[in-house]
Amino acid sequence: MPFDASVGLSGSSAVLHLSGRLTDADVRTLRGLVEQAVGRSPRRLVVDLYDLEEMVPAALRCLAFAQQHLPATAEMVIEGASEHLRGALERSGLTQSMTVVTAAAPR
Template sequence: MRKQPRLLVLRVHELNSLAPTGVRCLAFAQQHLAREVEILVDGAREEIRHALRLGGFDQAATFIEERVPVAETVA
């Protein structure tokens, strides 16, 4: 049995665009995580938020504007 993470942080501060294929990949990954895994999207520009909304991924993630310290993300 593989151990599931408790938190997945997507750091997208420097990302300018996200193709529909990228959103589908994120949705696929999310579907294979346990329901209790929290997904944070850190630093998404409006273009990225829009792409994630179009793909429905915004329902599975929480958007934040601060970088989560690495020490908090490592289990």
């Protein structure tokens, strides 16, 4: 499935939805959406990975960038990451600075 992404902004929250296969060619798109979300200084940034099949290491760096550029009091939440993606997040050390929700998809 090709990569698709969108960002939704509402009040003090932002939701970044990622789906498909995120390749190196897609990282520029992801980076732009992350910058858009972080630029609004949300109190909460939710990254919806329910429909994401895989991601390259550069995408993990984009998520780290998001975490580093959020306000100090903001929360970053990763939702719906598959076991494979959770492993990548853990190996990168990102799970220490983000909340990872592993509940079933609310669809």
